[in-house]
Amino acid sequence: MPTLWLVDDDAALRDLLVQYLREQGFAVVAFADGPALDRALHENPPPDLLLLDVMLPGEDGLSIARRLGGLGIPIIMLSARGEDIDRIVGLEVGADDYLPKPFNPRELLARIRAVLRRREPNTVSHAAPVAPARLLEQGPFRLDLDTHAVSVAGRPVELTEGEFQLLRIFLEQPRRLLSRDALLERLKGYERSPFDRSIDVRVARLRRKIESDPAHPRHLLTIRGEGYVFVPEGRETP
Amino acid sequence: MPTLWLVDDDAALRDLLVQYLREQGFAVVAFADGPALDRALHENPPPDLLLLDVMLPGEDGLSIARRLGGLGIPIIMLSARGEDIDRIVGLEVGADDYLPKPFNPRELLARIRAVLRRREPNTVSHAAPVAPARLLEQGPFRLDLDTHAVSVAGRPVELTEGEFQLLRIFLEQPRRLLSRDALLERLKGYERSPFDRSIDVRVARLRRKIESDPAHPRHLLTIRGEGYVFVPEGRETP
DNA sequence: ACCGTGCGTTTCAGAATGTAACAGATGCGG
DNA sequence: CCGCATCTGTTACATTCTGAAACGCACGGT
Numbered sequence: 404m405p406t407l408w409l410v411d412d413d414a415a416l417r418d419l420l421v422q423y424l425r426e427q428g429f430a431v432v433a434f435a436d437g438p439a440l441d442r443a444l445h446e447n448p449p450p451d452l453l454l455l456d457v458m459l460p461g462e463d464g465l466s467i468a469r470r471l472g473g474l475g476i477p478i479i480m481l482s483a484r485g486e487d488i489d490r491i492v493g494l495e496v497g498a499d500d501y502l503p504k505p506f507n508p509r510e511l512l513a514r515i516r517a518v519l520r521r522r523e524p525n526t527v528s529h530a531a532p533v534a535p536a537r538l539l540e541q542g543p544f545r546l547d548l549d550t551h552a553v554s555v556a557g558r559p560v561e562l563t564e565g566e567f568q569l570l571r572i573f574l575e576q577p578r579r580l581l582s583r584d585a586l587l588e589r590l591k592g593y594e595r596s597p598f599d600r601s602i603d604v605r606v607a608r609l610r611r612k613i614e615s616d617p618a619h620p621r622h623l624l625t626i627r628g629e630g631y632v633f634v635p636e637g638r639e640t641p
Numbered sequence: 642m643p644t645l646w647l648v649d650d651d652a653a654l655r656d657l658l659v660q661y662l663r664e665q666g667f668a669v670v671a672f673a674d675g676p677a678l679d680r681a682l683h684e685n686p687p688p689d690l691l692l693l694d695v696m697l698p699g700e701d702g703l704s705i706a707r708r709l710g711g712l713g714i715p716i717i718m719l720s721a722r723g724e725d726i727d728r729i730v731g732l733e734v735g736a737d738d739y740l741p742k743p744f745n746p747r748e749l750l751a752r753i754r755a756v757l758r759r760r761e762p763n764t765v766s767h768a769a770p771v772a773p774a775r776l777l778e779q780g781p782f783r784l785d786l787d788t789h790a791v792s793v794a795g796r797p798v799e800l801t802e803g804e805f806q807l808l809r810i811f812l813e814q815p816r817r818l819l820s821r822d823a824l825l826e827r828l829k830g831y832e833r834s835p836f837d838r839s840i841d842v843r844v845a846r847l848r849r850k851i852e853s854d855p856a857h858p859r860h861l862l863t864i865r866g867e868g869y870v871f872v873p874e875g876r877e878t879p
Numbered sequence: 880a881c882c883g884t885g886c887g888t889t890t891c892a893g894a895a896t897g898t899a900a901c902a903g904a905t906g907c908g909g
Numbered sequence: 910c911c912g913c914a915t916c917t918g919t920t921a922c923a924t925t926c927t928g929a930a931a932c933g934c935a936c937g938g939t
Binding site for chain 1: 813814816817820822823826827828830831832862864865866867870872876877878879
């Protein structure tokens with residue numbers, strides 16, 4: 404049963420929504436303003452979804468949404484002002500959806516379900532008590548995506564965070580040529596400057612830890628003028 | 642049998658109400674002023690509901706209500722001044738209802754029952770929100786959310802309140818990467834300043850108590866540049 | 880064989896993190 | 910009301926990680 408929290412200063416609407424959403428099978432808790440929400444957040448696990456009114460006494464909903472961005476809680480903004488400008492600001496702030504008042508409770512319900520469904524795959528929440536470790540395996544390489552622990556052919560290998568990220572990218576796309584630009588794009592999310600050699604250094608450092616003979620790599624290969632390829636099985640020794 | 646406490650300096654009204662409410666099946670205790678109430682609170686479990694006169698000698702009822710806000714006691718304010726302004730102030734102060742004097746005892750009774758009913762099952766106001774689980778367990782970690790007692794693998798561990806809060810957040814979202822901002826948001830409810838290291842220090846202190854080898858944590862892991870992850874099962878070679 | 884470019888490697892400084900020391904805040908007992 | 914102990918955030922310093930720069934080898938083309 405997903406948990407929803409509702410923040411709205413209109414007591415009548417609050418009661419109405421709480422009742423309706425409970426009938427629809429959600430665990431609903433309502434708050435009148437930001438401070439009440441903060442207290443709840445301080446003492447409880449975060450909800451699966453937050454319904455947040457824009458117009459609130461004191462701190463407004465947009466500010467709250469911005470503040471809560473890092474928590475990874477899906478947010479649906481509610482607002483009496485249905486103008487597009489609000490729409491945009493609301494979504495920029497990290498909200499997952501936006502619903503102008505007045506709205507039909509059914510539409511709200513539909514959007515709630517949509518957002519929850521969209522978030523489902525990643526959400527760990529307080530759902531599965533025995534969540535299986537997320538593992539990434541290729542050949543003798545095994546990465547635990549939760550703990551960032553790594554082993555090669557059963558032997559544990561100590562990688563730094565940067566090396567782990569790089570190896571992860573290679574394991575996700577084995578046998579695929581990856582240009583330096585592509586790698587940097589995935590690592591940093593922006594384009595590299597012309598003389599950026601940081602990838603080369605990272606590759607070298609990674610090789611030192613996962614290749615038995617770093618001078619003659621069998622898995623993490625250089626393609627001159629192109630980039631790097633990762634071969635899980637290792638290149639056959641001629 | 643719900644317990645009601647009444648604070649009013651008018652002895653005649655006090656006796657009248659006490660008698661009437663006892664006949665209606667409540668356990669009623671009356672006090673003349675704030676200090677008397679404080680003494681009682683100091684030595685007894687809080688009542689199920691507090692009836693609080695606004696006009697009191699010494700500290701007035703609004704101030705008391707504000708002071709008691711954190712205790713989560715439902716409050717009904719009583720006042721001789723029936724103006725709206727009082728109404729609002731009274732409710733902002735955290736009171737659940739308001740009754741202008743003079744009032745019919747039956748109306749008071751009705752409001753008492755309404756407040757108790759509203760508070761009972763699933764609170765919709767700004768008080769204690771989610772019905773909390775008594776025990777939070779993940780792997781070998783056990784937190785008693787009532788007593789704040791902690792044990793790891795059956796062994797009791799002494800944690801300070803701050804350490805407990807931090808561990809609780811991690812247990813609520815195991816295997817989830819939590820940024821420093823997210824942690825601070827949950828802990829303090831506001832955004833952190835750029836050079837705030839308090840989270841790091843807390844983590845270090847917590848590690849010292851729950852990790853067998855704090856220098857090489859197996860459960861509370863650092864993800865450089867990202868934040869921290871808690872892994873109940875411990876870090877193993879994948 | 881010569882030369883320019885690409886790449887591996889080392890070095891070094893800045894950033895991120897762990898941790899100890901310190902100090903203000905708080906609560907308690909006397 | 911006054912010490913005393915505890916807790917908690919701040920600060921400073923040590924350690925580790927990371928990218929920039931420098932250097933030199935290797936490759937490929939002439």
